[in-house]
Amino acid sequence: MFRPIRVLKFGAVLYLITGCASGGTAHDSNRTDASATNAAVHATATITKTESRFTAPAATPSIQAGSSTPGMSGFTQDNGQLKPDIQAYANEVARTRNIPQRELEALLRNAQYNTTAVRLMTPSKTRIRRSWVTYRERFVEPVRLKAGVEFWQQHAKQLSQTERQYGVPASVIVAIIGVETIFGRYTGDFRVLDALTTLGFRYPDASRPERSQLFRDQLADLAQLHHEKKLDAYTVTGSFAGAMGLPQFMPGSLLRYAVDGDGDGRIDLLDSPADAITSVASFLRYHGWVPGLPIFAPVQLPAQPQKLVAGGIDPTLNWQTLVENGATIRSDAKTMAWKDHKLGVIDLVDEPRNTVEYRTGTPNFFAITHYNRSYFYATAVTELAEALAKRMTRDQERQTN
Numbered sequence: 001m002f003r004p005i006r007v008l009k010f011g012a013v014l015y016l017i018t019g020c021a022s023g024g025t026a027h028d029s030n031r032t033d034a035s036a037t038n039a040a041v042h043a044t045a046t047i048t049k050t051e052s053r054f055t056a057p058a059a060t061p062s063i064q065a066g067s068s069t070p071g072m073s074g075f076t077q078d079n080g081q082l083k084p085d086i087q088a089y090a091n092e093v094a095r096t097r098n099i100p101q102r103e104l105e106a107l108l109r110n111a112q113y114n115t116t117a118v119r120l121m122t123p124s125k126t127r128i129r130r131s132w133v134t135y136r137e138r139f140v141e142p143v144r145l146k147a148g149v150e151f152w153q154q155h156a157k158q159l160s161q162t163e164r165q166y167g168v169p170a171s172v173i174v175a176i177i178g179v180e181t182i183f184g185r186y187t188g189d190f191r192v193l194d195a196l197t198t199l200g201f202r203y204p205d206a207s208r209p210e211r212s213q214l215f216r217d218q219l220a221d222l223a224q225l226h227h228e229k230k231l232d233a234y235t236v237t238g239s240f241a242g243a244m245g246l247p248q249f250m251p252g253s254l255l256r257y258a259v260d261g262d263g264d265g266r267i268d269l270l271d272s273p274a275d276a277i278t279s280v281a282s283f284l285r286y287h288g289w290v291p292g293l294p295i296f297a298p299v300q301l302p303a304q305p306q307k308l309v310a311g312g313i314d315p316t317l318n319w320q321t322l323v324e325n326g327a328t329i330r331s332d333a334k335t336m337a338w339k340d341h342k343l344g345v346i347d348l349v350d351e352p353r354n355t356v357e358y359r360t361g362t363p364n365f366f367a368i369t370h371y372n373r374s375y376f377y378a379t380a381v382t383e384l385a386e387a388l389a390k391r392m393t394r395d396q397e398r399q400t401n
Helices: 015-019 084-097 101-110 115-121 132-139 142-154 156-166 170-181 192-201 209-227 251-257 273-286 319-324 363-371 375-400
Strands: 344-350 355-361
Touching: 084 101, 084 192, 084 209, 101 192, 101 209, 115 192, 132 344, 132 375, 142 156, 142 170, 142 375, 156 170, 156 273, 170 273, 170 363, 170 375, 192 209, 209 251, 251 273, 273 363, 344 363, 344 375, 355 363, 363 375
Parallel strands: none
Antiparallel strands: 344 355
16 A cells, blocks of 8 residues: 655654644644544545534544553564563454454564664754744745645646535645655655554653553554555555655544545555545544635734743634734735634744744644644645745746736
8 A cells, every 4th residue: 555765854754643643732833742643434525615623533542551661672572472561452452443363463573673763753862942934944945846836736636626625725735745745755664563563662751651652552543454454554664653655644544534535445645646635635624624714814913922822732712812912903804704713823933033923823723733733834834835826826827828
């Protein structure tokens, strides 16, 4: 289903962990904190633009058995059997996911400890100063713009159809795929089974048990996908954190939100751009995208907006609260529909320049933060989408003149 392509660069590797995972509270504008949770794969459904949010699939309970022990390596004993805590994990996954015990044990015995995944996931000892400007320049740049226009032109029919069906602009779908993998150039060549088992049972930071838990749950999702013959867990490759395909979906997101966009009866997020395009739109709709709303509301914030920044990946303010705190509508506002929805004030910090930019996000901004929790990420996607749309319009005007 998936074929290996060069290792995903560290700057973008953790994105889908955040996007395909649920939960989390406070944000950090430049964090690459993972978040990638996420029983059958959803079939394509006709979605009207009047719908504001879909009912997401019921969350699968976390696997309680198993634990992470940093510093250890293999997962089996000298006799070839699984180590006791991993055996307990296998027992619970087999029972709760209805997977034959032997099938699951064979899969886990085949997993190999990956030292590179551990090294890349190990927290840096030096704090990196957050810079919105630097982050933006990494993604809103000539290579992605050129490749994005080409991808858009090549898949214009599928993008147009998906935009009509899901209400997610083609520009946003293209931008996410561009930020994640530069349209398939960097999808990762780590075996996902090795990455998830390593990070689930040998996560390098003992102070973050919730992180290893996330990867153990993703490993259970991978095993379920394998059992349902939706991928081959022995061969599927992705980023060092287990994200796969053009849009870098974690196993849980592939299981719950991915869509068969080309109608061939299977979901292939690497070799089928149609599947990747439709799956990105599906993910955003299930996480609160509202058709027709802007990503940022045309709001003039008060002089001291920092008190309005709540953090997190869900909007919590209403328009009346913003007005009471001194916010006004900008003169360039083209629609007022956003006033009827929850909003959130976000901060884009640039520590080297000692500046902070504040914006007002609509539910559509926060839908993107479910893809990746970083406010930097969601804003970069937005600005890349805007730049791509302008280029497409310019090219179309040139062709008609």
